[in-house]
């Protein structure tokens with residue numbers, strides 16, 4: 641544990657409309673961080689909030705210079721906000737946590753201790769108590785399905801609350817892709833990973849930014865970001881349907897030869913057309929999804945744009961706060 645104390649810890653906090661919660665976050669971090677690291681900085685990233693989040697950040701940063709902030713020019717999404725924070729983080733260890741205190745900062749001590757054992761990533765895994773039944777069930781199913789589909793290992797209950805070593809952060813920053821599905825990226829970079837469990841905490845202020853639609857899109861991202869298996873499925877399914885069509889053609893030919901032309905068949909026809917049309921549209925969508933990604937990747941646009949940031953902090957101050 642003595643090693644922990646000589647480290648500089650950076651805490652990256654993506655914030656989108658978190659005006660109400662920031663004061664409490666500030667107070668809690670000021671209480672917790674000096675006990676777990678000798679030197680620390682907090683990077684508050686304003687992800688284009690439309691409320692007074694940025695004003696709160698300016699206020700907090702003026703009060704405690706160890707709290708720095710970066711304001712993005714608009715809402716780029718949590719992934720981009722995290723990336724913005726990571727690219728500014730100067731610590732030997734970097735923690736990522738939500739602004740709503742759903743990621744209890746009190747856990748950081750235990751997480752840093754695991755990092756000192758030689759792990760490069762320490763992830764916090766929450767139990768799902770307090771989540772709606774339906775959401776829990778859907779999440780479970782989703783992770784079971786996704787782990788079958790993608791090559792990287794994704795765990796249920798593991799979110800973005802984690803502590804990374806400096807080299808893990810460098811590895812993450814070296815992945816330049818535009819579509820960032822960070823759950824997958826964290827897993828893709830590898831390194832030794834340790835898990836620390838904690839109990840689910842409800843949001844202190846405001847409400848979750850995840851609607852059902854957003855979760856669904858996130859789910860599709862997870863499947864498509866990491867491999868081309870959905871395209872494989874299209875090939876197999878296509879082959880299967882073609883084989884069935886040939887078999888059916890043989891059957892119809894024999895039927896005509898032996899029993900003559902038989903007019904009815906409207907239902908078969910409709911089912912065939914509708915079914916095949918559906919499958920074709922579905923996989924056209926899948927292909928389009930990949931094509932769209934290629935399109936965005938080739939633009940090589942930056943992941944985020946900064947509109948305002950606090951002054952860089954002088955290195956290694958001796959006074960905390």
Ligand code: UDP
Nearest residue numbers: 654655656687717718721738739848849850
């Ligand atoms: N967040 C962000 N940009 C967004 C959406 C969310 O930076 O476009 C931040 C948000 O402020 C919070 C964290 O990401 O700190 C997690 O968001 P939320 O609490 O809404 O998600 P949940 O905890 O419900 O998964």
Ligand code: MG
Nearest residue numbers: 738740742843
């Ligand atoms: Mg939350």
